[in-house]
Amino acid sequence: MNIEQLETELILPDFTNDNALELGLIIINHAKAxxxxxGILIERNNVPIFNFLMDGTSxxxxQWLYRKKMIVDHYNKSSAFIAARFSPKEIASEVNWLISPLESQVLGGSLPLCxxxxxxVRSITVASTSGILDHEYVIEGVRQFIHLHED
Incomplete structure (x- = not known):
């Protein structure tokens, strides 16, 4: 399954501040395991509603969380989708021309929350040591959250 198709399947039924806490804790527990x-950042309409750094982060x-989130804010697509869509040369020229490389980072780990x-309505972003791992944590967390809230 490609990244864009996956994003269209990860639609939330609703999303409150309490849901942000629940989703954040799902990802934290997955990372602990x-x-x-x-680090996790969940925003709704550009307002942070969940932010947490586990022991061992700095x-x-x-900065990584906000730089990845900037890609989602600009393109309304996951940072992993944009990383896969553009070659490193295109990222250096086209993406960085549109968004300052000091304010953005084209690595997996940030996903639009729909x-x-x-x-x-905004984004969920995870930062660790790998953009690929971060994307997997976000996807797994959202999948678990949706599963828990299925009718």
Whole structure:
């Protein structure tokens, strides 16, 4: 399954601040089980509603979270989709021409949060040591959250 198709399947039924806490904790528990420290940022309409740095992270993780989130904010697509869509040369010229490389990072780990019958309301972002791993944690967390809230 390609990244874009996966994104269209990860539609949330609803999303409250309490849901952000629940989703954040799902990802934290998944990361703990893998013994990987992560930082997590969940926003709704550009307002942080969940932010957490696990032990073993540093203040640089905050910068990574916001830089990845900037890609989702600009393209309304996951940072993994944009990383797969553009070659490194295109990222260096086209993407960085549109968004400052000091303010963005084209690596996996940030996903638009879309609500059924509403659309994108913002993003969830994970930062660890690998954009690929970060994307997997976000996808797994959202899948588990959706599964828990299925009718």
């Amino acid at each position: 893998q013994n990987v420290p992560v 203040k640089e993780y905050i 609500i059924k019958n509403v659309g994108m």
